[in-house]
Structure formats: structure tokens, C-alpha cells
Amino acid sequence: MGEEKFAEVKIAGANFFKITFTGHRANRKTFQAYLDDLEHCYMPKEPMVMLFDATKAKVPSFYMQKKQADWMLIHWKMIRTYCLGTAYVIDSIWIKWALRSIFYFRNQPVPYRVFNSEEKAIRWLNSLK
Numbered sequence: 001m002g003e004e005k006f007a008e009v010k011i012a013g014a015n016f017f018k019i020t021f022t023g024h025r026a027n028r029k030t031f032q033a034y035l036d037d038l039e040h041c042y043m044p045k046e047p048m049v050m051l052f053d054a055t056k057a058k059v060p061s062f063y064m065q066k067k068q069a070d071w072m073l074i075h076w077k078m079i080r081t082y083c084l085g086t087a088y089v090i091d092s093i094w095i096k097w098a099l100r101s102i103f104y105f106r107n108q109p110v111p112y113r114v115f116n117s118e119e120k121a122i123r124w125l126n127s128l129k
Contacts, residue, residue: 003027003029003030004022004024004030005022005034006024006025006027006031007019007020007021007022007034009034009037009038009040015044015046015047015048015049015129016048016049016050017048017049017051018053019034019053020053020056021052021053021054021055021057021058022056023056023058026058026061031067035067038071039075042075042078042079046082047084048084049084049085049086049087049125049126049128050083050085050086050087050125051087051089051118051121052088052089053118054088054092054095054099055089055090055091057090057092057098059097060098065098065101065102065105066105069102069105069106070106072108072109073106076109079109080110083109083110084110084111084129085110085111085112085113085125086110086111086112087113087115087121087122087124087125088112088113088115089114089115089116089117089118089121090114090115090116099114111128
């Protein structure tokens with residue numbers, strides 16, 4: 001049996017990607033797979049939005065928070081060019097702190113908002129299209 005995914009990236013609509021954190025702890029391999037999957041979302045080189053469902057997320061290690069921030073820096077121009085905005089569905093204060101930590105290292109390059117429900121997040125993302 002293979003390793004459990006840290007996150008699943010799926011197409012949720014036209015130019016709409018949903019990233020769902022599975023509840024499994026990330027290791028270096030599964031975290032890198034998540035980052036690789038994120039990069040593939042940008043391959044069509046078209047404007048798009050992203051929804052991150054972190055309702056089952058485990059707090060990533062400090063190393064992974066920094067790695068996420070570094071990934072944003074490396075891909076800054078790509079993110080700014082194609083992503084219209086990101087919505088985060090988070091119900092855990094600990095995950096909210098982890099997100100703040102990532103943004104402490106590297107500000108989010110596009111508009112973003114944190115929501116307590118997926119419906120509200122989808123409405124906001126649709127308003128950006």
C-alpha cells in the first residue's frame with residue numbers, strides 16, 4: 001500500500017481548483033507531491049481561482065511551512081499572473097496560525113480570504129471571475 005496523500009487537488013469547475021487536505025500528516029515526499037500538484041494547476045496558463053479546504057488538515061511542521069513560503073517566492077510571478085484569488089476554509093485556530101506563519105515568511109501574492117464554510121468561500125471566489 002502506498003503513502004497516504006497529504007492533499008488532493010481536483011478540478012472543481014471551469015478554472016476552479018479545490019485542494020482538500022486529507023487529515024494525514026505530511027512527510028517530505030507527500031508534501032513535495034502536494035506542491036507539484038499545485039504547480040500543475042497553473043499549466044493551462046489561464047486565470048483561475050483556488051479553494052483550500054483545510055477542515056481536516058494537520059498542522060504542518062515548521063520546515064513545511066517554510067517550504068510552502070519558499071515555493072510561493074519561487075512561483076510568485078506565475079501565481080500573480082494566473083491566480084485571481086484563493087479562499088481557505090479553516091475551522092481550527094491552529095491551522096489559522098499555521099497559515100499566518102506561512103504568510104509571515106512570504107505574503108500571499110493574490111487576494112485571499114479565510115472562511116468557515118465552503119459555500120461562502122465559493123461565492124467569494126465566483127465573484128472574482
